[in-house]
Amino acid sequence: MGAAGLLCLVLGASVALSGRQTPVVRIETSAHQPGSAAPTAPAPSTQAVTGGGTAPAGAPRPFAASPPTRLLIPAAGVDAPVTGLGLNADGTVEVPPADRAQEVGWYRNGPTPGETGPAVLIGHYDTAHGPAVFRGLPKLRPGDRIQVRRADGSTVDFRVRSLLQAAKDRFPTEAVYGDTAAPELRLITCGGRIGADGHWTDNVIVQADLAAPTG
Numbered sequence: 001m002g003a004a005g006l007l008c009l010v011l012g013a014s015v016a017l018s019g020r021q022t023p024v025v026r027i028e029t030s031a032h033q034p035g036s037a038a039p040t041a042p043a044p045s046t047q048a049v050t051g052g053g054t055a056p057a058g059a060p061r062p063f064a065a066s067p068p069t070r071l072l073i074p075a076a077g078v079d080a081p082v083t084g085l086g087l088n089a090d091g092t093v094e095v096p097p098a099d100r101a102q103e104v105g106w107y108r109n110g111p112t113p114g115e116t117g118p119a120v121l122i123g124h125y126d127t128a129h130g131p132a133v134f135r136g137l138p139k140l141r142p143g144d145r146i147q148v149r150r151a152d153g154s155t156v157d158f159r160v161r162s163l164l165q166a167a168k169d170r171f172p173t174e175a176v177y178g179d180t181a182a183p184e185l186r187l188i189t190c191g192g193r194i195g196a197d198g199h200w201t202d203n204v205i206v207q208a209d210l211a212a213p214t215g
Helices: 173-177
Strands: 014-017 020-023 068-073 078-085 104-107 117-122 145-150 155-167 183-194 200-210
Touching: 068 117, 117 173, 145 183, 155 183, 173 183, 173 200
Parallel strands: 078 104, 117 183
Antiparallel strands: 014 020, 068 078, 068 145, 104 117, 145 155, 155 200, 183 200
16 A cells, blocks of 8 residues: 555445345545544444334435435535445445545445435545545534435435444444435445554444425
8 A cells, every 4th residue: 555555445245235235335544644633423333223114204205316416515514526336346345536535436336315225425534635525524413414416407405313433343234225214325434543554443424314305
């Protein structure tokens, strides 16, 4: 990796959930000088989101499929383009290149944002080039708004429900990729502290629900 250590690594094996190829996503960066401060992140949680079932009465209606093109999160200072991500040859998920660290990646083997199920967006916390697109993610709080613009011209609104922090070797695959009864959104980046190997120890995962339309 060299002295800068600017690559984001994705570790873990692919698993199958509801017939989809579902990678375990563990983004790591090693772009820090000794003594760098770790981000402020939520306390670890072992609570999992249960999937499947029936959407509650009065829940917002799902959208038709359409790829995301831009992500806006005012509370985290995010206004960024979204590109599609697939799987690497080893079954791990792709991540945006480190030299395009202000881009967000959408896992295109899953639902599009607004469809029923968990749409997954991935972004760097930082790289050797400095702070990256999801640097402000740990600041989010329940109720914060997330907007996803899509290729069909629509904008889908979500509201943050919770933040999870999990060690990279205990990634909550079912909570992130498991079936849901309604449209949901997952945002994934790094978190925790810088370990002895120069990598972040954890992932921060934002879980968000489709917001009811206004007006």
